[in-house]
Amino acid sequence: MPALKSNGKCKRGSRSENNEDTYYARNVVARREYQLQYNRVRRATRRKLSKADLAALRENKLQEVEGTRPIFDNTICCRDGAIDPHRSTGMKSREDKELQYLQRRKVALSDEYAYRSDPNAWVSKYMKELSGRIDSELRDIRLYFKEAPDARDSAYWMEAVHGSRRMIALHHQERELIEQGSDIPLLAFQSRMSIPYGNRVNRREFRRLYGF
Incomplete structure (x- = not known):
């Protein structure tokens, strides 16, 4: 059988796909x-x-x-940026007042510890106060569960429970963020990833931690 003649042209696809010198591989x-x-x-x-x-x-x-913005952990808040559609005007008003109180409390504690051996020791005291406010809110909502077992399908009951959920999440978030840096709570709010801003509560994480 006569040998086939080559026309000197390379056939398409003749280059190995594993050739490390290709543009894609580089x-x-x-x-x-x-x-x-x-x-x-x-x-x-x-x-x-x-x-x-x-x-x-x-x-x-x-x-x-x-790398121009610090990355922070905020597990109790949904990070998709969506606003909570179930947040009522009353919830917003209560959260705004609580946020103002927390801001004043941080300033007072910071001033109190400013000239002590460890000026950042106020953070530990502040976190304990936040835990106390969470415990107080949990006691109130659990008592409400016992006193109004037949009202669970009412709109009033659902709003009361969700309002309590958001308030607990607000304090939980503040405690988690302040431990990462005193400026992190404000950064989260400015980033529009914050419970006081109106973002949704991470229901799965909240239920795992607080049971409802």
Whole structure:
């Protein structure tokens, strides 16, 4: 059988797919890193947000990726940026008042410990006070569970329970964030990822910790 003549041209696909010198192989790590960063920033949430909230969420994620914004743990708050649709005007008013009280309390404790051997010791005392406020709220809502067992399907009962849930979550969040730095609670609020801002409570984490 006569030998086949070669026309000197390489057939398409003749280059090995495993050739490490290809453009894709040289840039595969960079492409994967870019895709991860893109997903973290542009696909930060699947929930429908207002344009302002979505822009703020993406900006926060971008700053985290670039390392210009501290990354903090806030397990009790949903990090998708969505506002709690069940947060009533009464809940907001109560949370705003509590947040103002906590701000005044932090300033007072910080001033009290300013000239002591450990000026940051006020944080431990503040965290104990937060735990006490959580315990007080839990006692009240558990007593309500016992006194109104037949009202569980009423709108009033559901609002009262959710309001208590949000108040407990507010104190839990404050305790978790203040341990990471005295400026972290404010940073979370400015990032629109905060219970007092109006974000949703992480129901699964809350139920695991507090039982309802």
